[in-house]
Amino acid sequence: MWETNWRASAGCRGTDPELFFPIGSGTSFPTVAQSEEAKAVCGRCPVVRECLDWALNVAVEGIWGGTTEAERRAIRRRSA
Ligand code: SF4
Numbered sequence: 361m362w363e364t365n366w367r368a369s370a371g372c373r374g375t376d377p378e379l380f381f382p383i384g385s386g387t388s389f390p391t392v393a394q395s396e397e398a399k400a401v402c403g404r405c406p407v408v409r410e411c412l413d414w415a416l417n418v419a420v421e422g423i424w425g426g427t428t429e430a431e432r433r434a435i436r437r438r439s440a
Pocket residue numbers: 367370371372373380401402403405406407408409411412423424425426
């Protein structure tokens with residue numbers, strides 16, 4: 361079981377969760393713009409490392425740890 365106590369310090373607490381789940385194709389302007397907005401929140405988050413480690417080890421959709429699903433797949437491939 362993964363430790364998730366870091367969530368208590370999450371920089372996205374109080375942010376609309378929908379921001380982190382862009383709808384649409386990965387390269388469409390609204391999707392990219394929403395992803396970048398969510399990543400900016402992650403960029404100010406004190407637990408971004410813990411969040412990314414968690415997201416790399418569980419199958420989750422959306423923006424976590426400052427990365428998209430596709431970016432996490434690429435990280436997993438590189439480290440395989
Ligand atoms: S890294 Fe992003 S998604 Fe993860 S807890 Fe921080 S703000 Fe939320």
